[in-house]
Amino acid sequence: MKVIYDRETDTLSIVLAERPVADSDELRDGLIVDYDSDGRIVSVEVLDASRHVAEPASMAFEFKEPAR
Numbered sequence: 034m035k036v037i038y039d040r041e042t043d044t045l046s047i048v049l050a051e052r053p054v055a056d057s058d059e060l061r062d063g064l065i066v067d068y069d070s071d072g073r074i075v076s077v078e079v080l081d082a083s084r085h086v087a088e089p090a091s092m093a094f095e096f097k098e099p100a101r
Contacts, residue, residue: 046079065078
């Protein structure tokens with residue numbers, strides 16, 4: 034998985050898999066989901082990210098351990 038913020042275009046991209054995009058849907062204004070040929074989500078893009086994300090150039094990663 035890869036997260037990319039482009040300051041010049043104010044676009045936040047979350048790439049879930051390095052597969053070719055076969056189709057895209059704009060679920061809401063500025064929220065785009067890309068799919069591969071099997072219908073699996075490949076990436077999610079947020080346009081005008083600074084309007085929707087508190088700090089688009091900053092990221093925290095958290096890995097949850099399973100409960101024991």
